[in-house]
Amino acid sequence: MYGYHGKLLFINLSTGNIEIRPLKEEDARNFIGGPALGAKILYEEMPANADVFGEDSMVGFVTGPLNNNRALFGGRYTVVSKSPVTGGWNDANAGGYFGPMLKAAGFDAVFVNGISEKPVYVFVDEGRAEILDASDLWGLTVSETEAKIRAKHGEKINAALIGPGGENLSYFAAVINDGHRAAGRGGTGAVIGSKNLKAVVVRGNLSTEVADRKKLVAANKSISDNMKGAAAELATAFGRFGTGIFYIPSTLSSDASIKNWGGAAGIDYTEEEAYLVSSANLEQFVLKKYNCSNCPLACGAIMDVPSERWELANIDRPEYETMGAFGSQILNSDYESVLRCNLLCNEYGLDTISAGATVSWIVECYENGLFTKEELDGIEATWGNGDSIVALTELICKNEGIGQVLIKGTRYAADHLGKGHEYLVVASGIEEPQHDGRLAYGVTRTYQYDPTPGRHVKGGLGLAPSGPDFDYSDTGEADLQGVVGTEVLNSSGLCMFGNMVSPPDALLNLIEAVTGFQYSPEEFRKLGTRMFNIRHAFNIREGMTRKDFTLSKRFYESNPPYEGPIAGVKVDHERLADNFFETIGWDKETLIPSLSSLEELGGMEAVIADFYG
Amino acid sequence: MKVTVRLMGLDMSPDASSITLELSDGATVEHALKKLVSVAEMPWTVDDLMMHVMLVQNRRANKKDVLEDNDTLIVLKTLEGG
Numbered sequence: 006m007y008g009y010h011g012k013l014l015f016i017n018l019s020t021g022n023i024e025i026r027p028l029k030e031e032d033a034r035n036f037i038g039g040p041a042l043g044a045k046i047l048y049e050e051m052p053a054n055a056d057v058f059g060e061d062s063m064v065g066f067v068t069g070p071l072n073n074n075r076a077l078f079g080g081r082y083t084v085v086s087k088s089p090v091t092g093g094w095n096d097a098n099a100g101g102y103f104g105p106m107l108k109a110a111g112f113d114a115v116f117v118n119g120i121s122e123k124p125v126y127v128f129v130d131e132g133r134a135e136i137l138d139a140s141d142l143w144g145l146t147v148s149e150t151e152a153k154i155r156a157k158h159g160e161k162i163n164a165a166l167i168g169p170g171g172e173n174l175s176y177f178a179a180v181i182n183d184g185h186r187a188a189g190r191g192g193t194g195a196v197i198g199s200k201n202l203k204a205v206v207v208r209g210n211l212s213t214e215v216a217d218r219k220k221l222v223a224a225n226k227s228i229s230d231n232m233k234g235a236a237a238e239l240a241t242a243f244g245r246f247g248t249g250i251f252y253i254p255s256t257l258s259s260d261a262s263i264k265n266w267g268g269a270a271g272i273d274y275t276e277e278e279a280y281l282v283s284s285a286n287l288e289q290f291v292l293k294k295y296n297c298s299n300c301p302l303a304c305g306a307i308m309d310v311p312s313e314r315w316e317l318a319n320i321d322r323p324e325y326e327t328m329g330a331f332g333s334q335i336l337n338s339d340y341e342s343v344l345r346c347n348l349l350c351n352e353y354g355l356d357t358i359s360a361g362a363t364v365s366w367i368v369e370c371y372e373n374g375l376f377t378k379e380e381l382d383g384i385e386a387t388w389g390n391g392d393s394i395v396a397l398t399e400l401i402c403k404n405e406g407i408g409q410v411l412i413k414g415t416r417y418a419a420d421h422l423g424k425g426h427e428y429l430v431v432a433s434g435i436e437e438p439q440h441d442g443r444l445a446y447g448v449t450r451t452y453q454y455d456p457t458p459g460r461h462v463k464g465g466l467g468l469a470p471s472g473p474d475f476d477y478s479d480t481g482e483a484d485l486q487g488v489v490g491t492e493v494l495n496s497s498g499l500c501m502f503g504n505m506v507s508p509p510d511a512l513l514n515l516i517e518a519v520t521g522f523q524y525s526p527e528e529f530r531k532l533g534t535r536m537f538n539i540r541h542a543f544n545i546r547e548g549m550t551r552k553d554f555t556l557s558k559r560f561y562e563s564n565p566p567y568e569g570p571i572a573g574v575k576v577d578h579e580r581l582a583d584n585f586f587e588t589i590g591w592d593k594e595t596l597i598p599s600l601s602s603l604e605e606l607g608g609m610e611a612v613i614a615d616f617y618g
Numbered sequence: 619m620k621v622t623v624r625l626m627g628l629d630m631s632p633d634a635s636s637i638t639l640e641l642s643d644g645a646t647v648e649h650a651l652k653k654l655v656s657v658a659e660m661p662w663t664v665d666d667l668m669m670h671v672m673l674v675q676n677r678r679a680n681k682k683d684v685l686e687d688n689d690t691l692i693v694l695k696t697l698e699g700g
């Protein structure tokens with residue numbers, strides 16, 4: 006098999022058993038890698054309705070074929086597991102160098118189940134693996150952990166690890182590699198923490214053979230040419246400002262959350278306030294740029310920021326999502342506090358999207374008299390109060406005071422404390438990323454019904470703003486096409502931003518060049534649809550039906566007193582969903598895919614057996 | 619009447635460009651954009667501009683909206699806008 010080692014590593018932390026199994030060629034062809042291959046394996050290996058923190062619960066670290074195969078932008082890998090938030094499927098990806106290094110260590114994926122009696126880490130070293138003691142790593146922050154691992158195994162390793170957030174079973178615990186690259190969403194870090202697993206450390210120099218080297222070189226060249234041609238402006242802007250390039254326009258258009266999704270863009274949070282948090286203002290502090298494996302764009306930046314309040318030397322520039330989550334969402338223009346929260350989340354291993362949303366939720370609750378200052382450990386949790394935002398984030402990170410409840414996210418906190426449900430803005434319990442469904446209507450379908458709800462990096466109608474003359478009549482086909490492209494992208498190992506500056510055929514050309522698999526347009530459509538269905542099937546097997554995929558009203562309806570660009574917008578999100586279900590072939594109530602649609606896709610035998618006998 | 623048009627993020631730069639136009643009473647958003655592309659040098663057509671989010675002050679606008687004296691028309695690009 007080209008592009009793959011054909012090897013999957015399975016580790017049981019309860020028994021200490023380590024097993025290498027072959028990756029079947031048909032699975033590679035049908036599911037490629039990343040979230041889809043992870044879903045295929047977990048669907049078959051993990052029993053239905055397993056306790057998310059129990060021994061049967063599995064977590065996977067899955068590469069894509071573009072990892073470590075010289076494909077430009079081919080640095081993304083995916084963590085997969087059940088989600089402690091939704092009780093269903095979870096996948097989240099990260100860039101950096103871990104995915105390519107896992108591949109160089111000789112495996113296409115590592116899957117872990119069981120629970121270790123004491124803290125451990127897995128060391129995968131050139132085709133072998135061992136389980137090592139991590140007692141001295143438990144409790145350490147991300148940078149402390151990585152430093153200790155490097156001191157022991159040398160600089161040539163890479164590690165995907167959890168911080169105290171994962172150890173404390175935060176429902177938004179991230180998996181971090183390279184110090185700052187986060188597979189953040191959905192709480193897989195907590196699943197890892199529940200296994201007493203601190204890290205997966207990888208090292209190696211093994212390579213895989215590429216099917217068509219000439220075609221790979223040509224595909225890479227087409228990307229470089231596009232970055233100098235049609236996509237030159239976007240590539241330059243991403244390289245210079247990172248994903249935060251659109252922060253100001255996004256806060257003014259109502260793409261980003263304003264005041265916990267209840268405020269008016271440009272009024273409650275002005276252009277001048279947005280500027281302070283934006284990449285344009287932060288550019289003055291940039292020390293150097295950094296990139297992921299084989300990335301010519303380098304959207305990351307290290308900054309040195311003078312501050313009398315916090316140590317902000319040598320820190321990462323926040324991503325757009327983080328700017329929105331800790332900025333406009335809480336009416337916060339105190340950029341130092343945004344940077345501090347970003348740093349805290351990276352160090353404690355927490356997802357900044359959910360962390361910011363959780364702070365935003367408690368601020369709105371406090372402003373509306375649901376909590377007293379005493380109940381919030383003396384913190385004056387008011388809108389735009391940078392010091393309070395940092396203080397609350399610190400409590401969450403350290404699992405102290407009110408942070409012990411907030412660490413499990415907004416829905417858990419509202420249920421546990423018995424208040425604040427009216428201020429939740431979640432999709433199946435997951436806090437929303439910084440793209441408003443009332444501006445881009447299709448986002449409501451994606452956030453509500455993607456197998457991983459509440460994700461801006463999943464497919465559908467996209468983020469292009471909808472106009473007043475939006476036509477609901479025939480959205481299913483475009484929605485499915487968006488899903489297909491994004492599923493294949495995410496499973497390949499290619500970075501989404503890289504894909505945005507690449508010509509449209511680059512993704513398929515890279516996959517075909519590396520793997521040798523060929524996909525006709527019809528097969529490509531089946532490929533992406535199959536990927537989506539296998540992730541979805543995991544949820545359906547857990548017993549989820551349409552009523553379990555929920556979306557907070559504030560995300561699709563903005564009646565008075567809302568003002569600004571989305572005033573009066575009411576998105577018929579269930580109609581968008583109906584259109585989509587008809588096109589993909591799902592029953593509209595049970596969401597079970599029809600037998601004929603599954604048979605037509607192929608490769609779904611296990612799903613067919615479960616639902617149709 | 620005077621209407622200020624601001625273009626934000628269209629050239630992927632964080633800086634907004636701004637121009638004040640003299641328009642006749644009753645002019646619409648579309649009239650303003652037509653005038654803009656005729657007086658200012660830019661690589662975009664009126665149709666290109668109208669694909670983006672358009673705001674008059676803080677409210678969403680469409681091409682038929684009638685402008686008033688001292689209005690600010692903002693055309694802005696979001697991540698996948700336009």
Ligand code: SF4
Nearest residue numbers: 100296297300304500
């Ligand atoms: S564009 Fe940014 S996130 Fe994507 S591969 Fe390059 S550095 Fe990594």
